[in-house]
Amino acid sequence: MTDSTKCFYEILGISQEAEEDEIQAAFEASKQAFEVSKRVFEASKTAFEVLGDLKKRAAYDRQKAKENEKELKLKIQKLEKELENKKSQEKEEHDICNDLEKLRMEMGEIGGAGHFWGNDKRTGMRDEELKKVLRLLAAGEKKVNLKEREFRAFLS
Template identity: 40%
Template sequence: MHCARVGYLRASYDQDVLSPREQQYLETIKKLKIELESEKAKNRKIEGRNRIVDEGSIHPKLEELRAECGELGHFWGHYFDNDKSPEHGGVRLTTNTDDMKMVLRMVALGEKKINLKFSTRQNNEVDFGLWTMKYITADHAFGGNGTFYLWIGTIGKNVKFTAKAQEINERTGEKLNRKELESKKEGHRQLIMYKRETRFDFVRFNITFM
């Protein structure tokens, strides 16, 4: 005689012989699945374009810039998902100077969380109003010294920030060398330094202004 294993339900084709207790378990599982999907949908909505930063009101112009950038993760907010090269199935390009200016516009309007994805084969610097941002690669072939540098700042304000930094493989999207960094004042800007440990092609910074 075969006995049902403790903790396991019979297969669906055997539901006609389920005990009342097993039927109750099945109904509970169905309800939990529905609640889980509902909660996931709710979380996606919360993290969407109308997210409220720091539980406060948002400048109308900032809402417009967010809409122009697209969904959460395209410059505003934090992004930890697929960042391999688009030619290998990725969904995002690297941050160029126009993108950096867009980010500075958003930060000037009160954006607290941003994300930047840079190529290791570039150095960029931009100004927007009183704000400035500068990125220097760690790659020796492009003038680097083995450490990535990122400056962000504005005249008249000491805007500190933290960053979650990662190196990303262009082909596979593999992420290594995750570090949590805190900026230090240098002149009128704040600076983070991130030592390179791989030969990956991208570096990503998820930044929170303090």
């Protein structure tokens, strides 16, 4: 059969026993498919008109190059920001490691746990360092056995 003599049931993809609502739904689906293919055809037609004319094509290529450049700049900015954030995180991790090492040293200085890390130094520590250690300990992460005289010296 040609398109003009093709069976209407086949065109809509329904059976001869189809109800009115089935016929309506099949028609709507067919209409949407046609609209999609019509939009694709219109886009192809426009593309052919632009790319087929040297002046229009050159203008289109310049516009696409500008859009690509903007997109690349945004990607570069995003990557630079991610790199900056990563460097910041690495610095924070480095600072945390340094603080942890300092805490270990300070704990050794006050006699709490220095022997575990090979540092059993018993010299005094500055008030600011001791305050920092006590603040860290107050957070509940580690325990330090302070001698009474060291604690009293800190309080006075």
